Amino acid sequence: MKQRLFTPGPTPLPEEVRLGQAREIVHHRGKEFAEIFKEVRQGLRYVFQTEEEVFVFTASGTGAMEAAVANLLSSEDRVLVIKGGKFGERWAEIATAFGVQVIPLDVKWGSAPDPGLIKKKLTAHPEIKGVFTQLVETSTGAVYDIKAIAEAVRPTEAILVVDAISGLGAQFLPTNEWGIDVVIGGSQKALMIPPGLAFVTLSPKAWSLVENSYTPRYYWDFKKVRKALDKNQTPYTPAISLICALRESLSLIKKEGWENVLARHARLAEATRRAALALGLKIFTKVPSNVLTAIEVPPGINANELRTIMRDGYGVQVAGGQEELRGKIIRIAHLGWMDRSDMVAAIFSLEMSLSKLGYPVTLGKGVAAAEEILKE
Numbered sequence: 427m428k429q430r431l432f433t434p435g436p437t438p439l440p441e442e443v444r445l446g447q448a449r450e451i452v453h454h455r456g457k458e459f460a461e462i463f464k465e466v467r468q469g470l471r472y473v474f475q476t477e478e479e480v481f482v483f484t485a486s487g488t489g490a491m492e493a494a495v496a497n498l499l500s501s502e503d504r505v506l507v508i509k510g511g512k513f514g515e516r517w518a519e520i521a522t523a524f525g526v527q528v529i530p531l532d533v534k535w536g537s538a539p540d541p542g543l544i545k546k547k548l549t550a551h552p553e554i555k556g557v558f559t560q561l562v563e564t565s566t567g568a569v570y571d572i573k574a575i576a577e578a579v580r581p582t583e584a585i586l587v588v589d590a591i592s593g594l595g596a597q598f599l600p601t602n603e604w605g606i607d608v609v610i611g612g613s614q615k616a617l618m619i620p621p622g623l624a625f626v627t628l629s630p631k632a633w634s635l636v637e638n639s640y641t642p643r644y645y646w647d648f649k650k651v652r653k654a655l656d657k658n659q660t661p662y663t664p665a666i667s668l669i670c671a672l673r674e675s676l677s678l679i680k681k682e683g684w685e686n687v688l689a690r691h692a693r694l695a696e697a698t699r700r701a702a703l704a705l706g707l708k709i710f711t712k713v714p715s716n717v718l719t720a721i722e723v724p725p726g727i728n729a730n731e732l733r734t735i736m737r738d739g740y741g742v743q744v745a746g747g748q749e750e751l752r753g754k755i756i757r758i759a760h761l762g763w764m765d766r767s768d769m770v771a772a773i774f775s776l777e778m779s780l781s782k783l784g785y786p787v788t789l790g791k792g793v794a795a796a797e798e799i800l801k802e
C-alpha cells in the first residue's frame with residue numbers, strides 16, 4: 427500500500443529534493459560546493475525574510491535550540507520561557523541544563539501567551555536577557571502572536587528568540603519586518619528535506635549577547651560560523667548531500683513564491699479544520715496553526731486504534747498526542763510538500779477509520795466540507 431506521511435516532521439520529499447540528495451558528493455572546500463552554498467544562503471534569507479545571514483548546522487532542530495542558549499546566555503542569566511506545550515518545556519530544559527535561570531510563563535496547553543503578560547513580566551524583571559518562545563507549538567497545534575510579542579520585547583533590553591522549526595515556511599513570519607532577534611528553523615518540516623539540518627539567524631541586538639556570553643562551546647560557536655561565512659564556507663564538514671537537497675527545495679519555494687506557499691498552507695489547514703468540524707469533531711486549540719490540525723479524539727474512541735487503522739488500512743500516517751495529550755488528540759500535518767489531493771486522502775481515511783470504530787459519521791461529509799474550501 428502506498429504510505430503517506432501527515433506527521434509534523436518529517437514530511438514528504440519532492441522528487442527534485444530526493445534526486446538532489448542522490449547526486450555524487452562534492453568537496454566542501456571546492457568551487458562547485460561554493461556555488462551551491464551561495465545559492466542556499468540566499469534562499470534561506472528569502473525563507474527567513476531577513477537581510478542577516480542564516481547559519482546552517484548539521485543537527486536536528488533541537489541542536490540549534492541548544493546552540494542558541496549556549497551562544498546567547500551564560501549561567502545565572504535569567505530568561506522568560508513561554509511554556510505552552512512540549513517544545514516550550516524543551517526551551518526550559520535546555521536553559522536549565524546550562525545553569526540559566528528560567529522564569530516560566532505557563533500557558534494552558536492549546537492556548538497562546540498573552541503579549542500583555544509578557545510585557546508585565548519584562549517590566550517586573552528588567553534583568554531578563556531573553557524571551558524564548560515557539561512560533562507554532564507543535565505539540566498542541568497552537569500558533570502564537572509573534573508580531574505582538576516582538577512589539578512587547580523590542581523596547582526592552584531583552585531579545586526575542588523564536589523556535590520556528592515547524593512554522594518556518596508555513597506561517598507568516600517576516601523576521602526583519604517584525605524585528606525578531608533570533609529565529610530557529612529545521613529541515614524536516616516545511617523545508618521538505620530529510621532531518622539533519624538546523625538553522626539560526628541573529629539580529630545585531632542578539633550579537634551583543636553573543637559577545638558577552640562566556641558559556642563553553644566549540645562546535646556550536648556562532649562566531650566561528652560567522653567567520654567561516656566570510657569565505658562562504660562552514661567551519662567543519664557540512665552535511666553536503668542535505669545541502670544539495672536544500673538547494674532544490676529552496677528553489678521550489680522561490681518558484682512558487684513565499685506568499686503563495688503560505689497561502690497554500692493556510693488553505694489546506696482551513697479545509698482540514700472544516701472537515702473535522704463537519705464530522706462533529708473538535709479542534710483542540712482556539713488558535714489553530716497552518717502547520718497542523720490537532721483534533722480531539724471523541725469519547726469512546728481509542729486514539730491509537732484510530733491511528734493504526736488510518737495507517738494500516740489507508741496508508742495515512744498521522745501523529746498522536748504527546749505527554750499530557752497522549753491518547754487525547756491526533757495531529758494531522760498539512761506541512762511542506764502537500765496539496766489539495768493529499769488532504770482529501772487524509773480526511774477520507776479519517777472518516778473511514780472513525781466509521782470502522784463505530785463512531786457515527788456520514789461518509790463523505792468531511793471530504794465535502796474540505797472540498798468547499800479547496801474548490802477553485
Ligand SMILES: *Cc1c(COP(=O)(O)O)cnc(C)c1O
Binds near residue numbers: 563592
Ligand atoms: C520538530 C520541532 C522541534 C525540533 O525537533 P527535532 O526533533 O530536534 O528536529 C523543535 N521545536 C518545534 C516547535 C518543532 O516542531
